[in-house]
Amino acid sequence: MLTDTPSPATLVVGIVLALIVSQLIWKSFDPRSRLDAIPSVGIPHHPFGFYFGAWDYIKNGRAITEEGYRKYPGKAFKVALANRWLVIVNGRTSIEDLRNASDDYVSLAEATNSLLHLEHTIGQEQYRDPYQITVIRTPMTRNITGCFSDMRSEVVAAFEDLVPAKTDEWISLPAMELVLPVVSRVSNRVFIGLQCRDPDYIKITTQFAVEVAQDAAWFHITPTVLRPIAALLFGHLETATRRAMKVVGPMLQHRIEMDDKYGRDWPNSDRPNDLISWLLDEARGHPARRSVRTMTRTLLNVNFGAIHTTTQGFLHALYHIAANVEYVEPLRAEIESVVKSEGWTKAAMGKMVKLDSFLKESSRFAPGGAVSMLRQIVQDFTFSDGTTVPAGTLVGIPILAAHHDEANYANADSFDGFRFSRMREQVGEGIKHQMVTPSLDFLTFGLGRHACPGRFFGVNEQKLMMAHVLVTYDLKLRDGVRPEDEWIAHIGAANTTAEVMFRRRS
Ligand code: HEM
Numbered sequence: 001m002l003t004d005t006p007s008p009a010t011l012v013v014g015i016v017l018a019l020i021v022s023q024l025i026w027k028s029f030d031p032r033s034r035l036d037a038i039p040s041v042g043i044p045h046h047p048f049g050f051y052f053g054a055w056d057y058i059k060n061g062r063a064i065t066e067e068g069y070r071k072y073p074g075k076a077f078k079v080a081l082a083n084r085w086l087v088i089v090n091g092r093t094s095i096e097d098l099r100n101a102s103d104d105y106v107s108l109a110e111a112t113n114s115l116l117h118l119e120h121t122i123g124q125e126q127y128r129d130p131y132q133i134t135v136i137r138t139p140m141t142r143n144i145t146g147c148f149s150d151m152r153s154e155v156v157a158a159f160e161d162l163v164p165a166k167t168d169e170w171i172s173l174p175a176m177e178l179v180l181p182v183v184s185r186v187s188n189r190v191f192i193g194l195q196c197r198d199p200d201y202i203k204i205t206t207q208f209a210v211e212v213a214q215d216a217a218w219f220h221i222t223p224t225v226l227r228p229i230a231a232l233l234f235g236h237l238e239t240a241t242r243r244a245m246k247v248v249g250p251m252l253q254h255r256i257e258m259d260d261k262y263g264r265d266w267p268n269s270d271r272p273n274d275l276i277s278w279l280l281d282e283a284r285g286h287p288a289r290r291s292v293r294t295m296t297r298t299l300l301n302v303n304f305g306a307i308h309t310t311t312q313g314f315l316h317a318l319y320h321i322a323a324n325v326e327y328v329e330p331l332r333a334e335i336e337s338v339v340k341s342e343g344w345t346k347a348a349m350g351k352m353v354k355l356d357s358f359l360k361e362s363s364r365f366a367p368g369g370a371v372s373m374l375r376q377i378v379q380d381f382t383f384s385d386g387t388t389v390p391a392g393t394l395v396g397i398p399i400l401a402a403h404h405d406e407a408n409y410a411n412a413d414s415f416d417g418f419r420f421s422r423m424r425e426q427v428g429e430g431i432k433h434q435m436v437t438p439s440l441d442f443l444t445f446g447l448g449r450h451a452c453p454g455r456f457f458g459v460n461e462q463k464l465m466m467a468h469v470l471v472t473y474d475l476k477l478r479d480g481v482r483p484e485d486e487w488i489a490h491i492g493a494a495n496t497t498a499e500v501m502f503r504r505r506s
Contacts, residue, residue, distance in 0.1 A: 041068035053080035061490035065370040069401035076387045087395045099448035110376035117219040120231035121212040137453035139278035145346045152344045154189040158182040167506040172499040183311045191275040201247045205303040211236035252292045310458045315494035317362040323482035335467045357421035360435035367444040371490040372399040408441040473502045
């Protein structure tokens with residue numbers, strides 16, 4: 001029966017919808033936005049152009065960014081995200097400006113927070129005190145050599161478990177489903193030890209990043225005042241924390257107690273050399289960092305930064321090599337000769353110059369999207385070319401277009417796996433062209449003070465996995481064609497459903 005008075009439920013839904021719509025409108029017409037002087041790309045000329053442009057950007061973000069790069073060489077342009085502008089600064093001097101700007105003006109943390117609502121998706125403690133960054137940058141990077149044999153044994157065990165290949169027949173495996181758990185296991189072997197193999201833990205660590213992204217998308221359209229409630233009702237953070245604590249909680253409790261009692265000097269020098277120890281070292285004198293719950297959240301957060309990035313890099317490279325099998329023999333020859341003289345060590349990885357080049361070229365081609373180095377402007381900021389961007393604006397750089405610019409690379413649109421190893425053969429060019437060295441031409445890991453601190457770990461892990469795959473299996477694609485990347489807005493991911501074929505080498 002129809003009544004004139006809306007039910008309480010209808011009223012609540014109506015109020016929430018009104019708040020959502022007003023928030024979207026307020027944001028897109030934000031009076032603080034003084035961006036008119038910056039040309040827009042992908043926006044049709046009519047009163048609702050912003051919204052049509054934003055919808056188009058979701059579907060064609062890569063093409064729109066490339067259009068801006070071509071149309072406004074060396075200048076800034078802007079594109080429409082769902083509820084705000086994104087200013088893309090173009091040209092080497094602007095990228096240098098971003099690299100050199102202090103965090104008081106230009107903030108990676110604020111950009112990440114405004115895109116991912118960190119307080120609700122990774123937790124208050126982590127948002128306010130991301131001390132794991134220091135741990136990743138220094139002790140973790142220094143300890144790669146010491147942890148290398150564990151990483152190697154986990155790579156071998158994980159591929160043995162997940163690739164049941166024989167010498168006399170090809171098997172076909174969904175690549176993403178294979179690589180994600182392998183990366184989780186190998187990374188967490190260094191983070192937490194052998195518990196990395198716990199199936200629940202693998203599920204939690206691999207799903208967490210997806211849950212963060214999903215939750216953030218909902219929080220975007222949830223009015224600010226309702227977000228804490230939405231986080232409690234629908235967010236995944238609490239559940240992920242509880243489930244992870246079930247697995248690692250007792251181990252963490254033991255490690256905290258031992259650390260309280262013995263510090264670094266355990267009896268019989270038995271203290272594990274892993275991320276938990278390095279985190280506890282950094283947490284000394286900070287009681288808030290030393291609870292099971294906070295440490296579990298820190299682990300989730302480190303996994304969030306480590307697993308999908310490394311998986312994506314490796315998957316892209318796996319598709320590149322399976323589609324270009326002529327690279328297999330020269331890479332195998334390099335790997336086998338280096339391992340013969342060095343064994344499976346980090347030093348050996350350093351000598352695999354062709355492998356480094358191949359992985360770097362793969363990530364030049366597919367750096368994870370069309371826009372990178374996202375920053376939020378915290379105080380009005382003027383770039384060297386005179387463009388002023390007001391506080392509150394999100395800015396980024398057109399990484400894919402820069403990686404494909406002939407001014408930066410000869411035959412930039414061709415995949416040339418040994419491009420960088422040839423450059424390294426020239427005198428004095430050895431270090432400059434390594435994969436871990438960011439530059440204005442190679443921005444996969446960002447640049448400057450915020451350049452990825454985990455890149456030494458992630459690159460060694462990718463090299464170790466690829467070297468193992470190449471010496472253990474033959475591989476190919478069923479139709480020989482590299483699977484298409486999957487795009488949403490400016491984010492480009494390796495194909496999630498494609499299969500790669502493996503056969504054990506005899
Ligand atoms: C190997 C694949 C990886 C890629 C392509 C990658 C890429 C990136 C990029 C593009 C940034 C932002 C840089 C900027 O905006 O200037 C970043 C930051 C970061 N990455 Fe990675 N990353 C990878 C692996 C890892 C791993 C394995 C870890 C952890 C062990 C990690 C931890 C971090 C952290 C903590 C930050 C934030 C740094 C800061 O706020 O200063 N990453 N990464």
